[in-house]
Amino acid sequence: MSELSPETAIALQVDPVSHDLGAFDVRRAVPQPKCRMVGPFVFIDQFGPAQYDIGKGMDVRPHPHIGLSTVTYLMQGAIDHRDSLGSFATIRPGAVNLMTAGSGIVHSERSPQSERDAGGKIYGTQTWLALPDALEETAPAFESVAAGDLPVIEDTCAKARVIMGSLWGVTAPTTCHAATVNADIILGAGGAMPIDADADERALLLVEGEAEVDGEPLALFTLAVLRPGRAMVLRSGSGARVVLMGGEAMTRRHVWWNFVSSSRDRINQAKDDWRAGRFPKVPGDEEEFIPLPDVPKTVSYP
Known part of the structure; x- marks a missing residue:
């Protein structure tokens, strides 16, 4: 991780921490x-590209969330989502699943049987969005937006699917609880895409190929936090895939395991509720669950 000089387009480069999940990192x-x-965006995960062995797949057992929305977006593969509202959806490339936890929800994520039988691929992102103060305890909800319902902007050697928010004159139908920008950008050789200055905070994540922003190279899988208030141009000489994320600046949140809140006391209550079995079950996936960890991998106390 390195801070750069005030003249650069990139304000901060953040090297990711890798977690080995067996079939993929x-x-x-x-x-x-x-x-x-x-x-x-209070949590940014990127996984793949990878391929499962035949008979293998993703098995993320039921686990709880509060105070956030999860955004799942795939470039390859498929994931079955089930939650305690009774929602079921199989997400596929180019679509988006938005799960708003609010006061509390439980969900599981597993590979469909067809993916296990074929030795399917997996490649995508999962991010968490902090909810505004007034909506932290909103009623939980789930929506799945098909790839064909998300707007796509195309130009010579450039294509971008808008996952959330308004970009380049179009608006995605995905619910936004706060001003959010999120897009999947594919550049061919010599392709370019403008990065507007409207959002308070923005970042680019290069997930494939090579690219630069205002002449500054992006490092593969490294999050490049952009200088605020500056319009930029994203370019690639040989082709790239880049995810754009950002939106309105928010007050910092406490993060502990799968819980996000402006209140540490609320997080402690969620811990007690999960230990005591007070969260609802996931219909169709009631037998297993992830226990509350003693030391979680995700903690961020401002």
């Missing part, structure tokens, strides 16, 4: 001590 850029949030 998860790279976690946020939260880290010097980068706890980018706009409402």
